[in-house]
Amino acid sequence: MTDAIEFRRNTAPWWGLLFALASMGCNAAFFLTPPGQGAIVWVSLLLAVMALIFLIAGLRLVIVHPKVYRGKILSVVVSVIAVLLAGLSIFGFVSTRKLPSAAEAPQVGQRVPDFTLADTSGKPVSLDQLLAASSTNQAPAAKGVLLIFYRGYW
């Protein structure tokens, strides 16, 4: 037999906010290039998903037990902020992976195409020249170049 219904605090939005902030924090850590960068990408996604789980749980509590978990303005504000942060984090995760497939690029064992491109002083440099230059002062087995294609716009 229930007497007065006890008002309980809905902690779920606060947990949601905490996880959403942690997820965004992981995103910020990228620019510090820590080791295990690959893992942190997934950690930040996991934290964002945890945030959304808490927010959905909080919402469910309010809907199912409206008299116990009365919606307070602060809870609503916290929930909205947390949803936006978690959403932003997930959007960031999805958009940085929108890279074209490299399936047609030269794979291990294949030969790479020749090229001649300008260096920083505008002088044309060919792949043959680069390979020839790499073999001086080194054992023959150490000949080679590491071609690093990067996005640019830095």
Place this chain on the structure above:
Amino acid sequence: MRPVAISVDPPEVSRNLANKSGYTFPILSDPDAAVIRRYHILHPAGAPDEHDIARPAEFLVDSSKTVRWANFTEDVRVRARADEMLAAAKQLH
């Protein structure tokens, strides 16, 4: 084994990057992404101003122009670090 960096950035921009970061290896310019296309690593309209650029890719190429090691990141935030690349190069010799 020598690193060579390639992007669509013009030589002046690459020169600034080299000076700022103290890089001594060649940095080459592929402004219309012709070589990038030849290597099938084009990222169409991937730049902030919708310019065609390269998707990140690293190739360790030996004297016969054969690829010995390649890295194609799935996420622009995760890049092979210089020390990882050099470690891969050392293992192949």
